[in-house]
Amino acid sequence: MNLRSALLGAAALTALAPAAMAERGSDGHVNIIYWQAPSVLNPYMSGGTKDIESSSMILEPLGRFDETGALVPFLAKEIPTVENGGVSEDLTSITWTLKEGLLWSDGSPVTSEDVLFTYEYCTAEEFGCAQGAKFDSVSTVEALDELTVKVTFKAATPNPYLPFMGGQSPIIQKAQFAECLGAAASTCTEANFNPIGTGPFVVDEFKPNDVISMSANPNYRDPAKPAFATVTFKGGGDAASAGRAVLETGEFDYAWNLQLAPEVIAEMEAGGQGKTVVGFGTLVERIEMNLTDPSSDLSADVRSTREAPHPFLSDLNVRKALSMAIDREILVEIGYGEAGRATCNLVPAPALYASPNTDCLTQDLEGAKALLDEAGWVDTNGNGIRDKDGVEMEVLFQTSTNAVRQNFQDAIKAWWEMIGLSVELRNVSGSVFFGGDAGSPDTFQKFYADAEMYANNFDGTDPQAYLAQYRCDNEPQPDNQWQGENINRYCDPEYDALLDELAATGELEKRGEIAIKLNEMLTKESYTIVPLVDRGRVSAHSNTLGGVVLNTWDSELWNVADWYRIKE
Amino acid sequence: MLTFTLRRLLIAVPTLLASAIVIFALLQLAPGDPMANVPLTVPPEVKQRMREALGLGEPVHIQFWKWLVQFFWIEPQVLIDNIFGTGFADGKLRVLSWQTRSPVMDIVVQRMPQTLWVVGTSYLVGIIIALPIGIYSAYRQYSVFDQAGTFISMVGYSVPTFFTGVLLIVIFSVNMPRESFFWFPSIYDTTHQVNDWASFGFQVRQMFLPVMVLALYNAAQISRFMRASMLDNLNQDYVRTARAKGLGESIVVMVHVLRNSLIPVVTVIALGVPQVFGGAIITEQVFKVNGLGHLLIGAIEANDLPMVQTLTFIFAVLIVLFNLIADVLYGILDPRIRYD
Secondary structure, three states: OOOHHHHHHHHOOOOOOOOOOOOOOOOEEEEEEEOOOOOOOOOOOOHHHHHHHHHOOOOOOOOOEEOOEEEEEEEEOOOOOOOOOOOOOOOOOOEEEOOOOOOOOHHHHHHHHHHHHHHHHHHHHOOOOOHHHHHOEEEEEEEOOHHHEEEEEEOOOOOOOOOOOOOOOOOOOHHHHHOHHHHHHHHHHHHHHHHOOOOEEEEEEEEEEEEEEEEEOOOOOOOOOOOOOOEEEEEOOOOHHHHHHHHHOOOOOOOOOOOOOOOHHHHHHHOOOOOEEEEEEEEEEEEEEOOOOOOOOOOOOOOOOOOOEOOOOHHHHHHHHHHOOOOOOHHHHHHHHHHHHEOOOOOOOOHHHHOOOOOOHOOHHHHHHHHHOOOOOOOOOOOOEEEEEEEEEEEEEEEEOOOOHHHHHHHHHHHHHHHOOEEEEEEOOOHOOOOOOOOOOOOOOOOOOOEEHHHEEEOOOHHHHHHHHHOOOOOOHHHOOOOOOOOOOOOOOOHHHHHHHHOOOOHHHHHHHHHHHHHHOOOOOOOOOEEEEEEEEEEEOOOOEEEEOOOOOOOOOOOHOOOOOOOO | OOHHHHHHHHHHHHHHHHHHHHHHHHHHOOOOOOOOOOOOOOOHHHHHHHHHHHOOOOHHHHHHHHHHHHHHHHHHHHHHHHHHHOOOOOOOOOOOOOOOEHHHHHHHHHHHHHHHHHHHHHHHHHHHHHHHHHHHHHOOOOOOOHHHHHHHHHHHHHHHHHHHHHHHHHHHHHHHOOOOOOOOOOOOOOOOOOOOOOHHHHHHHHHHHHHHHHHHHHHHHHHHHHHHHHHHHHHOHHHHHHHHHHOOOOHHHHHHHHHHHHHHHHHHHHHOOOOOHHHHHHHHHHHHHOOOOHHHHHHOOOOOOHHHOOOHHHHHHHHHHHHHHHHHHHHHOOOOOOOO
């Protein structure tokens, strides 16, 4: 302890001297604040973003995605591809080679055994690995020699960059976690709180749900990095106070994910202590249309299942009219400002997979009305609500409790009422709405409403698994305890056939074409999903913190090793 | 008195057991899912496996029985092990938090000092401010001082701490220049260690805002009780007798009236102590003090049932305990009250 503080003191002194060259630990201390506090520093234990991002300063994967979504080798020498022979021609295996001379923070060498162990750890029985999806398609992992690992998949996998790629599946040390397999995982508190890693920092002290104290990893592979000797990673509170701490009081250097109203952020930025950074990924705020009947008159086995088609939303023209009535630009303005872009796509990025469709961007209330008239939805009984064959167009529109979403609900309700619908709004606490409790009638999966709004995105840069959510029979239903992902209960054999084609296609250009087509089938051709806003991430850093590159494809702290203090 | 205490302690056992059952049942009935904070990108079957790993698949009565055994049998063993270095609890499953997958009691022990420091200090400061104000307000009833005191305590009592907290942050952290002596940090540094005068000074500074927010609230409450109790006594016959005997005003008020008036106030103060342990949920949240209140609210948000269950139960124990202490104190302070 004394030695360490002496070293820190020395490091702080060297920070004062004008250093000609960057040196590890020469820039002293940096403060990071996340308004959600990390609970555990093992991303396999918890799927929470806060846990994945905080542990990404300590644990590293073989490769990461950079701010453009491109692959960058971290522990690996290079990214294996078909061209360099790392990925087999038939797309069933990928062979990774580790950089030479890598050391864990305790000084022991990193070997292919550790990579193999990471696979065994996550796939062990009774563990409930949070990143299990990364390894689902893997059949075997073999350590070919000290530095080489071969991952073989169950079938041809056009996107082999799932296991050991990105913040969600870093490499853990075999020596440390060997006793923690399966059900024993939760007995390893010490390992889960103080993982030995290869990243730029090591944990000095971890207080769960509160704060992590870290210092520079003495065995980090780049001797000049990280520039900071120590880090305080504070968690908890709310986005507003995190923003205030960086932008107004200057107590912290970096604040993550400031989900705040645009005018609030602008006001804070006027504080002059720091600035915001925005990055766009694949997070899309959308309205999901229920193609099935959520009426409470139906029995629990039939309600909101494909057995009962929706009385009016099963009509394509109705869905289209509802989409046309929405002014997305206004929504962006009231909800997200700089951090949002109007979109018509479910898959807004990367460019290869994004459809050029912009049809929905102009609001057309008259057109929507005409479309409904044409489809036979007119107000026959003079109550101000359109109807047809005795079915009144009464929409129950639900979402999670969140100030921006409630503003959106109000605006959309007004537009839908202008075109002759009756709209009832409902909001459900996020922990219930997104919790998959099969016994609760209020989950987004159960969808006991006509339309609902939330945001979703996909991991990494490949949308295949994301688009495959809309496969027939993958919908939440009583048989699967309402756990499916096809929220709209969309079912189109043509879509499923195209999905199969996508899974068998390796060539990137062709994959892009298919993915764009799939995206359009869900959006502009069927209006099953009505995308609203492509949501960016806003974070803030102080004026003196340099090297921040906001990355929405991986952990935001992916390049924390390159951060430095800007000298005045 | 002893038999009374023992009898009350025995009655406390079924009371606490009943409250444990009620807490457990309420948590079970409440909607929510510990997986709600896991991103939607994690597929449902993975979430299901994670739930099973937490033990959620088991029947409710088994879950409750497990918690009882872990809390009343295994946790005391851990405590004994820690004190005497024995190994009774080795390898036994403790109450584990669902968020951190680590023992709940370890986290509680880690959080307790911050709560005692910040909330405890504010309680003390509150009492120290409240008693003189209450006494003087009663003695000079309807004077300017009394009116001002009434106004301030009404404000302190009715303005919520999330407002005063943010107000103080805006004044003392945002608008105050950083170099100024009156600048105070808005975020409590929970890693700070006190090892010399300078670091003690920093500790005082960082405790200043949260302590002031809470002290205002506590002082408002207690000063009202003090004033009311003093007023009750000031008009009693024994006060007139004391004055008639020729005793000085200070002795009349500070010895005769004050001692008698303190009896109900001490009870109120004792009953308030469990709140200190419960932490000040909102204030701890505003200033990011990593105390028990902060821990509880986080656990509720994350649907971490074992944590919420354990914490609420500990609060229940403290409330029962301090009720008993208040009753016993009453007997000691007022010789007229006898329980036997």
